[in-house]
Amino acid sequence: METLIIIIFILGYLAITLEHNLKLDKLIPALGMMAILWAIVAFGIDNFTNWFDSAAHALIDGFSNFTSEEKHHLLEETLLHHLGKTAEILFFLLGAMTIVEIIDYFDGFATFKNYIKTKNKKRLLWIFAALAFILSAIIDNLTATIVLITILQKIINDKETRLWFAGLIIIAANAGGAWSPIGDVTTTMLWIGKKVTSGKLIEYLIIPSLLCVIVPVLIASFMKPFKGDLDIVEGEEVGAKSKYGPTMLYLGLSAIIFVPIFKTVTHLPPYVGMMLSLAVVGIFAEIYSRSQFSISHAIDDEGDDSHGFHSPVHKSLSRIEMPSVLFFFGILMAVAALESLGMLFIGAEHLKTIIPNTDVVIMLLGLGSAVVDNVPLVAASMGMFQEPLDDHIWHFIAFSAGTGGSMLIIGSAAGVVAMGMEKINFFWYFKNIAWLAAIGFIVGALTFMFLRQF
Numbered sequence: 016m017e018t019l020i021i022i023i024f025i026l027g028y029l030a031i032t033l034e035h036n037l038k039l040d041k042l043i044p045a046l047g048m049m050a051i052l053w054a055i056v057a058f059g060i061d062n063f064t065n066w067f068d069s070a071a072h073a074l075i076d077g078f079s080n081f082t083s084e085e086k087h088h089l090l091e092e093t094l095l096h097h098l099g100k101t102a103e104i105l106f107f108l109l110g111a112m113t114i115v116e117i118i119d120y121f122d123g124f125a126t127f128k129n130y131i132k133t134k135n136k137k138r139l140l141w142i143f144a145a146l147a148f149i150l151s152a153i154i155d156n157l158t159a160t161i162v163l164i165t166i167l168q169k170i171i172n173d174k175e176t177r178l179w180f181a182g183l184i185i186i187a188a189n190a191g192g193a194w195s196p197i198g199d200v201t202t203t204m205l206w207i208g209k210k211v212t213s214g215k216l217i218e219y220l221i222i223p224s225l226l227c228v229i230v231p232v233l234i235a236s237f238m239k240p241f242k243g244d245l246d247i248v249e250g251e252e253v254g255a256k257s258k259y260g261p262t263m264l265y266l267g268l269s270a271i272i273f274v275p276i277f278k279t280v281t282h283l284p285p286y287v288g289m290m291l292s293l294a295v296v297g298i299f300a301e302i303y304s305r306s307q308f309s310i311s312h313a314i315d316d317e318g319d320d321s322h323g324f325h326s327p328v329h330k331s332l333s334r335i336e337m338p339s340v341l342f343f344f345g346i347l348m349a350v351a352a353l354e355s356l357g358m359l360f361i362g363a364e365h366l367k368t369i370i371p372n373t374d375v376v377i378m379l380l381g382l383g384s385a386v387v388d389n390v391p392l393v394a395a396s397m398g399m400f401q402e403p404l405d406d407h408i409w410h411f412i413a414f415s416a417g418t419g420g421s422m423l424i425i426g427s428a429a430g431v432v433a434m435g436m437e438k439i440n441f442f443w444y445f446k447n448i449a450w451l452a453a454i455g456f457i458v459g460a461l462t463f464m465f466l467r468q469f
Contacts, residue, residue, distance in 0.1 A: 016055065016059040016062055016063070017063075017356065017358065019055060020052060020055055020056070020352070020353070020356070020358075021358070023048060023051055023052060023055070024048065024052065024349065024353060026048075027044045027045065027047065027048030027349065028048075028391065030043075030044035030048075031044050031045060031346070031391075032386070035425075040338060041342055042338045042339075042341045042342040042345060045341075045342045045344075045345030045346045045349065046341060046342075046344070046345040047345075048345065048349045049344075049345045049346070049348040049349040049352070052349055052352040052353075053094065053348070053352050056090065056352055056355065056356065057087075057090060060083075060086045060087060060090055061083050061086060063078075063079075063086075063356055064078065064079040065078060065356060065357035065361070066078040066086075066089060066093075066355065066356065066357060067354055067355055067356065067357040067359075067360055067398075069093070069096055069097070069100075069351075069354065069355070070096065073401075074357050074360060075089075090355075093355050097347075097348060097351035097354075097355070098348070100207075100208065101343075101344060101347045101348055101351070103207050103284050103285070103286050104200075104203060104204055104207050104286075104343065104347070105340055105343060105344055106286040106289070106290070107203060107207065107285050107286040107289050108200070108203070108340060108343070109335065109340060110286065110289035110290055110292065110293045111154070111155065111197065111271060111289060112158070112335045112336070113293055113328070113331050113332055113335060114267045114270060114271060114292065114293055114296050115154050115155075115158045115267070116330075116331035116332075116334050116335060117263065117267060117296055117297070117300045117327050117328065117331045118263050118264050118267040118268075119162075119331075120263075120300070120327045120330055120331055121257040121259050121260045121262075121263040121264075121300070121303065121327070122257050122260045123257075123260040123261065123262075123263045123264030123267065124162045124165070124166070124264065125166075125260060126260055126261045126264050127146060127162070127166060128166055128169065128170070130142070130146075131166070131170060134244040134245055135243075135244055136176070136240070136241045136242060136243060136244065136245055137236045137241050137242070139180070139245070140180065140183060140232060140235065140236055140241050141232065141236070143163055143167070143180055143183070143184055143187075144183055144184070144186075144187040144228055144232045145187075146159075146163060147159055147160070147163055147184045147187035147188040147191060148187045148188070148190060148191035148224075148225075148228050149191060150162065150163070150188075150191070151187070151188040151189070151190075151191035151192040151195070151198050151199075151429075152191045152192065152194065152195035152197075152198040153195070153197070153198070153268050153271055153272060154268065154271060155192060155197065155198055155199060155200075156188040156189050156191060156192035156198060156199050156417075156427070156428065156429045157188075157428040157429055157432060159188045159191070159192075159429075160184060160185065160188045160429040160432055160433055161432055161436070163184050163188075164181055164184065164432075164433055164436050164437060165436075167180055167181065167184070168436075171245060172245075173245065174437075175240070176240060176245060177437060178437060178439055178443065179235075179240040179241065179447070181433045181436075181437050181439060182433075182439070182444060182447065182448035182451075183231065183232055183235055183448070183451070184429075184433065185421055185424075185427065185429050185430045185433050185448070185452075186227070186228060186231050186232075186421045186448070186451065186452050186455055187228045187232070188429045189417055189418050189420055189421045189427050189429055189430075190224045190225075190227040190228045190417070190418050190421075190455065190459070191224065191228070192417055192429075193220055193224050193227075193413055193414050193416075193417030193418050194216060194217055194220035194221045194223075194224040194413075194414075195213075195216070195217070196211070196213040196216055196275055196285075197271060197274065197275070197285075198417075199413075199416075199417045200343065200389075200390055200428070201389050201390060201393040201413065201416045201417055202216065202413045202417060203285075204347075204390070204393055204394065204397070205393065205397070205409055205412070205413055206285065207284065207285055207286075208397055209404055210397060210404065210405075210409040211404070211405055211409045211410060211413065212404065212405055213275040213278075213279070215405045215410070216410060216413060219407070219410040219463070219466070219467065220410055220413060220414050220463070222462060222466060223414055223459040223460070223462040223463040223466070224414065224418070224459060226455070226458050226459050226462050227414075227418050227455040227456060227458065227459035228455065230454055230455050230458045231451035231452065231454060231455040234451060234454070235451060257303075259303040262299075262303075263296075263299070263300065263303070266295075266296060266299055267296050270292035270293075270295055270296050271289075271292060273288065273292055274288040274289050274292055275288075276288075277291065277292075297327075297328045300327040300328060300331075301326065301327065301328065303327075304326065304327045339428075342390075343390060346390055346391045346394065347390070347394050349391075350391055350394040350395055350398065351394075351398075353395075353398070354398035359395055359398030359399045360398065360399070360401070362399060366399070373408060374411070374464060377396075377408065377411045377412055377415050378415060378460060380392055380396060380412065380415050380416060380419070381414075381415030381416060381418065381419025381456060381460070382419055382422070383419070384415070384416045384419040384420045384426060384427075385419050385420050385421070385422035385423040385426035386423065386425075386426065389416040389417070389419070389420050389426075389427065392416055393412060393416045396412050396416075400412075407467045410463070410467075411460075411463060411464075414459060414460065414463055415456075415460065418452075418455065418456050418459060419456055421452035421455070421456065422449050422452045422453050422456065423441075423444070423445065423449060424439055424441055424444040424445070424448075425441065430444075
């Protein structure tokens with residue numbers, strides 16, 4: 016039975032990895048794999064000898080002696096536990112994504128164009144790298160990449176030049192997301208899963224993440240694509256289309272930054288603070304939307320005038336990427352099935368025997384995240400290692416999974432979205448950008464291993 020479960024997981028994993036070849040959205044195999052795995056666990060629970068207690072982080076003693084009724088009751092409790100933990104992550108992401116979409120509704124991100132006054136390619140590279148690093152830590156690396164490439168398309172006309180800038184933005188965005196509890200899905204998972212605290216995560220990873228960006232950007236700044244000046248595309252408008260754009264930008268970013276503070280003060284899960292932040296941003300969005308109401312706004316994009324005005328909250332919710340949310344749900348619950356049977360715990364013990372050096376294992380995890388999605392890798396590592404809160408191993412996992420994906424264009428959400436927006440060729444990225452990302456990853460990893468001694 017265990018063998019069948021592993022085979023199904025591997026097949027589902029392959030289908031996720033090869034989504035572009037199969038032309039099948041990765042959420043479909045993720046959801047299918049999750050449902051099939053739990054169904055097999057339910058049918059064969061009387062035959063399993065191990066069960067992992069996620070709350071106690073240990074195998075349950077004497078599980079094989081439990082009655083069938085006791086085992087099924089434990090299954091229901093475990094499934095509810097994992098559903099609750101997964102829902103915490105998903106509602107947190109939904110809140111953050113909605114706030115970002117509300118900012119975009121008011122064209123708030125156009126405010127950043129005001130900071131870009133130079134035509135010098137080298138200076139422009141450093142500006143975009145800095146914006147990507149900072150923004151990704153606040154609004155997550157995926158959203159930061161979308162925002163910056165959108166701005167890039169408005170100010171740089173040459174396609175080849177934009178590709179180089181986009182490649183460095185991916186590296187900077189992934190590095191920026193690694194040191195923030197809300198900067199990347201994987202760091203959010205570790206934070207909500209009580210593996211790291213926001214303060215220690217920032218303390219231990221800010222310098223390695225900075226060097227992970229600075230070294231590749233410094234090398235790239237001496238390369239031919241970033242020499243000389245460029246012709247800035249003259250847009251129709253420099254600022255935001257809405258007069259409330261800058262206000263909503265600063266309000267939205269402040270609301271997201273407020274979430275870790277709320278968690279520290281109240282000790283409530285992060286999604287509670289994110290819902291409060293969304294409510295506050297939503298109130299101002301509705302007020303500002305009404306104040307700019309005019310006859311031309313009376314009929315919305317679908318021709319429905321029933322609301323009398325555009326509701327920014329409704330509009331923003333309709334633009335959220337639900338396929339991504341469902342994918343996270345499927346993959347996290349699928350990994351939870353393996354964890355519940357104790358497979359990850361037992362597998363970790365064998366892995367530690369084969370490769371005693373944990374640092375090597377985690378760096379291999381970083382390399383693996385360049386090939387396959389880092390979400391299931393981190394989800395698996397959370398079940399494999401049982402170290403306490405803020406142990407160095409969790410910070411190293413956050414760094415490796417977050418920045419390792421930059422080595423291939425398909426290795427991170429930021430890379431995939433940039434690939435779609437700029438039609439970046441896989442082999443072009445591998446030839447021109449991958450080696451820069453690899454240097455940044457290695458420098459950052461060595462820096463982390465050096466600094467943790469103090």
